[in-house]
Amino acid sequence: MRQFEQMDVYTPNTANGITNARDKLRANQILSRHNIALPATTFVRNRADLRPAIESVGGAPVVIKLLEGTQGIGVILAPTVKVAEAIIETLHSTKQNVLIQKFIAESRGRDIRALVVGDRVVAAMRRVASGDEFRSNVHRGGSVERVELTPEYEQAAVRSAQIMGLKVAGVDMLEGNEGPLVMEVNSSPGLQGIETATNLDVAGAIIDYIGNQVAFPEIDVRQRLTVSTGYGVAELLVHGDADLIGKTLGESGLWERDITVLTLHRGTTVIPNPRKGVVLEAEDRLLCFGKLEEMRSMIPERRRRRQKVRRLPKEPIPVSDVAS
Ligand SMILES: Nc1ncnc2c1ncn2[C@@H]1O[C@H](COP(=O)(O)OP(=O)(O)OP(=O)(O)O)[C@@H](O)[C@H]1O
Ligand SMILES: [Mg+2]
Structure with a gap:
């Protein structure tokens, strides 16, 4: 795929997109992270987790899917938890991974x-x-x-x-x-x-x-925008307690700090090129281009690592303790 991109051949689907879509588990994770409604789905490896997993998607009847099934083959409707467990155990014993999914009867x-x-x-x-x-x-x-x-x-x-x-x-x-x-x-x-x-x-x-x-070929935006030293792109989250809430973008002071908001993500909607008058809400996500130093100060510090490891005992540890 890369070679083709470099040969300047336009492809509507990126290599990344194709790889992600092919893997049912991965696709599920990506979509649910973006609040797309999916049938409740889980994935288990261990026998002990099976029953709780089935219950977590609503119990029987339940749909079992081979990760690499196609044309309906490898998609099974198990009428009871017992049958579901037996099927999944059988598949696991032949090294096949499955998704467990709520049966959407309606x-x-x-x-x-x-x-x-x-x-x-x-x-x-x-x-x-x-x-x-x-x-x-x-x-x-x-x-x-x-x-x-x-x-x-x-x-x-x-x-x-x-x-x-x-x-x-x-x-x-x-x-x-x-x-x-x-x-x-x-x-x-x-x-x-x-x-x-x-x-x-x-x-x-x-x-x-x-x-x-083809008139607007894909460009690697991040790469292009980071060529000026000290500038880059970052996503800033408007925290629930931030004093930005209720202010307009114009009043936010971002522009004065050399930060331009490219898009505003609010829940599932996206506002491209948001204007000065847009009022900020809690949990808004702002995709920004600007001075990295200024943007860094707006990202909350990561929780510090626990400072110390347990102090070693002064006395040597008795041999009997080490063995047990
Ligand atoms: N959770 C579910 N509840 C009800 N019906 C389902 C559910 N999952 C799948 N089905 C039915 O089974 C069919 C096959 O499922 P699915 O599309 O997931 O597998 P596939 O067709 O084998 O895989 P692929 O679409 O990748 O080729 C669906 O088209 C749908 O009609
Ligand atoms: Mg299908």
Whole structure:
């Protein structure tokens, strides 16, 4: 991938994004850290942790997934805790790692695939499992239909793709009672199925997107912004007790300290190029460019390490104690 970048060939999906998306466990961790709603999921290695893990995602029935499964193979619905334990133990004994996931019953054998290109969903379909099957994969006999997504589903899909660092992605979501639950973000989604189901020219949308992007090639922003000595980028968090709260960006004094706020992250929303009048709230995260020295003073000091190790006894330790 690197070689290609250096050859000046534009790739919409970075090597990093692809690597992260391929690893189900890693993808889960990245998405949940960014407050994307996912089905409750855990991962265990030890037998002793199994039962509490299953209970922690809501008990049986429970979904078990092989980390490297595909096309629905390796996705099992275990009806009871006992059966779940037996299956997981069997898989562990053959050195296969699994995810344990809450069974989203209300999704009733259906899932949504949204095809994200850039910052929008260009096509979406619903896959419906056949008969009493809970897996909606086409390879498991599922059928597909075109679907119009609500903004809530579109946003979940676009944000998930962006968080994973993917400009082209297939985002799979279950339809939970409280809205979309992201199951997976695919970095090389198939196009044929969704084009047939929706009658839309998805490949064309991808080509148009790439055409527009080559005018703005990716640049390593951090590297470019740190070429002037003493300057760099940092994320500053507005702490709950900070005197910045309630002040506007203009009143914050940041600009006077040679700090420019590039973006403001508030919960799941992002305000690019925030203006002077924006009022700061607790837990806002400010992505800043400025004098490192000034920004360092705004980052709370790390908790100090415990100062001393236990003092050694003056007398030599009796041999009998050492042995026990
Ligand atoms: N937690 C869950 N609750 C209800 N249904 C689920 C759940 N997880 C998966 N399913 C159903 O099982 C199908 C297959 O699951 P999943 O997409 O995770 O595996 P896969 O298709 O084998 O993997 P990949 O999508 O990486 O190829 C989903 O499309 C969905 O219909
Ligand atoms: Mg799938």
